[in-house]
Amino acid sequence: MADRAAMNPLDAPTRVGEPSPEPAPIATVAVLAPLEKPLSYAIPPLLREQIQPGVRVVVPLGRRRALGVVLEVACGKDDGLRLLDEVLDAQPLLPPDLLNFLRRAAAYYHHPLGEVLRTALPAGLSSITTRVAILTERLYRPTPSSVVPPGTRQREVLAWLRERGEASLAEIAAQFPAPHAVLKRLVELEMLSVREAERRRDPFFAAPPPADARPTPSADQQRALELVLESLAARRFAPMLLHGVTGSGKTEVYLQAISATLGQGRQALVLVPEIALTPQLVARFRARFRDADQRVAVLHSGLSDGERYDAWRAIARGEISIVIGARSAIFAPLPDLGIIVVDEEHEAGYKQGEGWRYHARDLALLRAQRCAAVVILGSATPAMTSFHRARTGATAYLSLSERILGRPLPEVSLVDLSGRRLSGALAPELVEALAENLARREQSLLLLNRRGFAPFLLCRECGATFRCPNCEITLTYYQSHRHLRCHYCDYVQRPPQQCPDCGGTSLDPEGAGTERLEEELAAAFPGARIARMDRDTTRRKGAHQGLIEGMELGAIDILIGTQMVAKGHDFPGVTLVGVVGADASLNFPDFRSAERTFALLTQVAGRAGRGERPGRVLIQTYAPAHHALTCAARHDYLAFYEQEIAFRRDLGYPPFGHLINLVLSGNQPAQVESRAAELAAELDQVSAGVEVLGPAPCALARLRGRTRFQILLKAAARPPLHRLLAAVDAWRRKLPRTLNLAIDVDPLDML
Known part of the structure; x- marks a missing residue:
């Protein structure tokens, strides 16, 4: 017989003749911790009216207090259940549709729901100890008084406020320097009323740029918009691939589609792969959507905790119409989402590399499906999987085959370095082209995807x-x-x-990195204004924006950078692009290496000639015959796709197969290797329909002090893979704390 003391109190039988306990409300709570399952808590009588799904609560967890989110409330026996401590929200912080979406995402990626919720919430809302202060500001509003103020400045301020309706002190000070005395006197004369209101920390507080005229769409843009508008009107889930060459006006399609969405009273979400892209995009959106009821918010990791906290809460209150951000913005609590735009959808930046390894593009499709929204996946170089879905009819295909205003694509030349020794990082052909561009006072951009002075x-x-x-x-x-x-x-x-x-x-x-290339160029062109954009030079807040403004204003002659300079920037003054070390990404031990190389070269080439002057591109390479380079030089995506898709089909790689990568890591190499072999052997026995490859050391076999082995699971369909993960989950529960097993569903790299 089992030990009665070890029995769960909920399993204890009711004695004969004893009345059954009255059902009581019980909350199912996802604690924001790496727990396998949600926990149940009894609800104290004083808190019962406040508890509902989506609110945050403080609960006891072992000997400490923890934060959690209520998933469900139901009646049942509360025998032995611990009581909730506190309710933190008057209204659900996570509305039902967003909460259900996050639960579905956690299940797909086999990640603890509590950790998923922690990732989705901003700092200040995902921790008991981290609190973000709420700021307030004074708002001034004209009263119905008909009295004319005596002073000239008083009359000017009052007239401006009557036109605006209401304005903050900061907004007034931006128009009228040192307005404090004037405002104080107008309040004394009862011509203005003043109230305290919460102030949102806005990283783009400055007055919006001049209004952006809505241009007449080209024939290609019009065809794309017609299909988008039809789906918006039907309020149905509609995934679409917008395949447009660089400079073809994809952003204008986004803007007009979002305008139609706002006209329906719904909201829009725009995802970008790099926070460096947000300043230009936000300026464009704020110029187009200037009305007070069409406010734009930004969400990304480059903001302060306070800025993200304020933006998130304003979105949850329904005060925001458009959200622009990096991958984590997919969790924005928009109450009536009508359209999601995933710009540069091919970019690996949408994939989270550690912890919960979600892909924001794929989650955008899932979220749009659940709220009957349109999804536009935009790119000049779509991911192979996205283009394959479009060709098979699973996704609508929208094409922009020409640049706006009929501007030509840049002329691309491959500079063959085989058999040559260079005195520096640049071939003479590129040095000469830079000198010619400087003489014409035109801007140049150089891509070298290595930071630092030298790789070693x-x-x-x-x-x-x-x-x-x-x-x-x-x-x-x-x-x-x-x-x-x-x-x-x-x-x-x-x-x-x-x-x-x-x-x-x-x-x-x-070898050479961006720092060395900057030094080499400074020596070769002493009078040139040279800047560098990489992770080292853009750590400081606002550094991205400063470099972008410098390019837009013509204050930079040559911009050097890593791959972040290739992504979506619109610099009309750039007429020359040079690529140094184009072959580096071809040598990665990854079946996607050619795809990444082609996309990077095509994207950076597309930065040239976007203005009135034509552009040219020089790509230095030791492999000029490789199809990734020859197709990029011809701007020929279809030819590259046809060659690459045949390779994928033969080997059963995506889109013809599906992958899950299991990475086991620990401090003791022998233990990691033996446990990885043990897991692979167990999976082999139950792997019906799944190919188990490995274990093998990761390409980066040691990372941050931990030895790493990987096992790759490969199958023609997803269901067998996810069924096999049930065995992985069971095995993971037996792991000692010194080992960690990461599950990467749909991995993007094998490093």
Whole structure:
């Protein structure tokens, strides 16, 4: 017989003759912690009227208090259940449709629901200890008084306010310097009323740019809009791929489609892959949608906690019509979402790399399906999977085949470096082209997808390099700071005077990064205004915006950058684009390496010639015959797709198959390897319809001090994969705390 003391109180039998306990309301709560399942809590009588799905609550968890979100409320026996401590929200913070969407997303990616909810909520709403202050401001409104104020400035301020209706002190001060005395006197004369209201911290508070005229759509744009507007009118789920060459006016299609959505009283969500793209896009949207009832909010990790907190709450209150942001903006609590735009939908930036490894593009499709919204996936280089869905009819296909105003695509030349030794990072052809562009006072853009001064420091005497002690990677050398840095764990060390292996003193930087290229260009063109855009130069808030404004104002002659310069920027003054190290991404151990290379080269080439002057592109390469480069040089997406899709079909890779990557990591290499082999053997026994590949060391076999092994699950359909994950979940429960198993559904890289 089982030990009675060990029995669950809910399982204890009722004694004969005893009355059954009265049913009481019980809350099912997803605690914001890595717990496998939601927990049940009894609701104290004083809190019963406040409890409803979607509100945040404080609950006891072991010996501590934790934050959770109520999922359901039902009546049942509360024998032995712990009581809720506190209710934090008067109204549901997560409306039912958003809460159900997050539950579905957690199930698909096999990630704890509490951690999913923590990811979805901004700082200040996802923690008990982290609180964000609510700011207030004074709002001034004219009264019905007909008295004419005595002073000239008083009359000017009052007239302006009567035209506006109401304005904050900051807005008034932007129009009338030092208005405090004037406002105080108008309030004393009872010509203005004043009230305190919550102030939203807005990173784009400055007055909106001049109104953006709505241009007449081209024939291609009009055809695309007609299909979008038809689906919007029908209020049905409609996924669409907007495939437009660079500079073809995809953003204008977004703007007009969103205008129609707002006309229906619904909201819009616009996703971008990089926060660097938001300033230009936000300016464009604020110029087009200037009305008070069409406010634009921004959500991304570059904002302060207060800015994200205020924006999120304003969205939840229904005060926002358009949300623009990076991947986490997919969780914005828009109450009546009518359209989702995923700009540059092919970008890997939409995939979360750690923790909950969701893909924002795929979640956009799921969310739109659940709220009967239109989804526009826009790109000049669509992901292979997205284009395949369009070709098979699963997604509507919208094409913009020409640039606006008939502008030509840039002329692209491949500079063959095979058999040549360069004195620097740039071939003479590119140096000459830069000199010609500077002479014409035209702007140039250079892509080199490596940060730092050099990828590594090399001992010329014994060939030794310096590697990160925590990661399986060489340390990048930074000349400006005289240090070596790991780009994965941020480990830093000073370069030694002598090689630790042989004692040699010939330690030289090998290869080139953006810092070295900037130095080389400064020496070659001393009078040129040169700037660099990479993660090192854009850490400071506002740095992205400063570089973008510098390009727009013509204050920069040559902009050097990593792949962030290739993504969606519209610089009309750029007529020359150069690509250095175009072959680097081709050598990644990933079946998508050619696709990524083609997309990057096509996108960066598209930055040239977007204004009135034609553009040209020079791509330095050691593999000029590779189809990713030859097709990019011809701007020929279809030819690239046809060659690449045949390879995918033969090997059963997406879109002809589906993948899940299991990554086991720990501090003890032998333990990680043996446990990975054990898991693979167990899965082999129950893997009906699933191919189990591995275990094998990850491409980055050691990362942040942890050894990593991976097992790749591959199948022609998704259901067998997700059924197999039930065995993975059961096995994961038996893991010691020293090991971690990450489940990556639909992985984008195998590093």
